Amino acid sequence: MSFLQKLRQAIVQKSEAVTQKFTSGLSKTRDVLIGRVEALIRRYKKIDDDFFEELEEILIGADVGVGTVMELIDGLREEVRKRRIENALELQPLLSERLVALLQNEREQDTALNVADGRLNVILFVGVNGVGKTTTIGKLAHLFRQQGKKVLLAAGDTFRAAAIEQLEVWGQRVGVDVIKHGQGADPAAVIFDALQAAKARGVDVLLCDTAGRLQNKVNLMEELNKIYRVVQREVPGAPHEVLLVLDATTGQNALSQARTFGQSAGVTGIVLTKLDGTAKGGIVIAIRNELNLPVKLVGLGEKLDDLQPFDPEQFVHALFAEVIGREEQSADDVNKNP
Structure with a gap:
């Protein structure tokens, strides 16, 4: 055979x-x-x-x-x-x-999300603007809802008003509340409030958006580190996942982004979006092999359930x-x- x-x-x-x-x-x-x-x-x-x-x-x-x-x-x-x-x-x-x-x-088990029963699971999403980060958060919220989990979203990208609005739209679409402040607010303060709300409401999974761009890369990484410190203080052992969202259609540029964020943002796994819209799907292999970062989720279409856990056998x-x-x-x- x-x-x-x-x-x-x-x-x-x-x-x-x-x-x-x-x-x-x-x-x-x-x-x-x-x-x-x-x-x-x-x-x-x-x-x-x-x-x-x-x-x-x-x-x-x-x-x-x-x-x-x-x-x-x-x-x-x-x-x-x-x-x-x-x-x-x-x-x-x-x-x-x-x-x-x-x-x-x-x-x-590296390809599976680190989500366990009986605790508040905190997942941070990082990545540059335009890669499908907000859409990924919305679809993953839907996936968790389908599994019977109680989900909350945190609008931690306060750099862009549109990011907050987009997350609210997704929250309404999948039936999940969003904790938000106004544009220009301290992202770490938003995440702090979301953590308090999640603990008070008995939430299973808190999905946190973060900024994809600030004035410069140093500012962005400092902002992310501040968020990490708040999360670690409020929920020992968290964040349980730091997922880097990449756009498959950008090919080698996605690999470059993975190197940058992987080195400085404590990334635990990759979400590769828009695989259905590109012939550059080979980037999955490059990321896994060259950066030793597990691809955990892949976007295979526009529908709510087209975000799927990555499966090497299904892929090949x-x-x-x-x-x-x-x-x-x-x-x-x-x-x-x-």
Whole structure:
């Protein structure tokens, strides 16, 4: 049984609705990345140095990341040599296997949100403006509400009046209260009030927005540190998550943002938005492999439930869905006409 067939068997055990969201949301990346890989395989048939050079260009073009691509290509070369593979068609299962290995964490629980029953869970959201931070908070609030949790939102981005208004709109849409002050207020004071309200109301999850831009980066990081100190003082052990929201459509720029915030903002995980609107989905692999930061949530569409927990197997299956479908069809044809 090939790795792709094993992957398909693993996916069958999972939610069909979630599988469909990943398959649909990653269609642009699949067309660019896997479509070009398949065209390359059809053209070359036999594996040689030129083949690997073109494969390298395809992977870099899908924003998999130069460092990750070099590691991937070196590993594929070694496997081809060890297994004495000559036919390029045999490389697809091997490539999918390598992608899953790159995306999976040493500890599987790293991809799950650190949310526990019986306590106030505090989650901070950081990231530059325009990446979908407010939308992510709204959709995650909806997800937690669906799980029966009591949720509260904190409008900690007081730098922009629009940010406060957008969060209020989302709060009304998903049926969750928002703690806010006016534009220009002290963000740490907003978070303090939200923490007090959350404790008084017996809230399960407090989702805190923060500014994506101040006068300069130093001011922004100082503001975030002030918020952290307030949270840590009021709720020992918090924040339980610091999620960096990135826009997948920006490709390598998202990787650059992840480096900046990851180094100075205590980021515990990534939310990658707008995967459905880009062919640059390979950035998931680059972030996981080059920065060793777990991707915890991915945005796969515009609907309320299109924010999904990241699943490496679902991700790679979605990329190779058409290849797997053809393999299954071939197997059925063989069984019908032995």
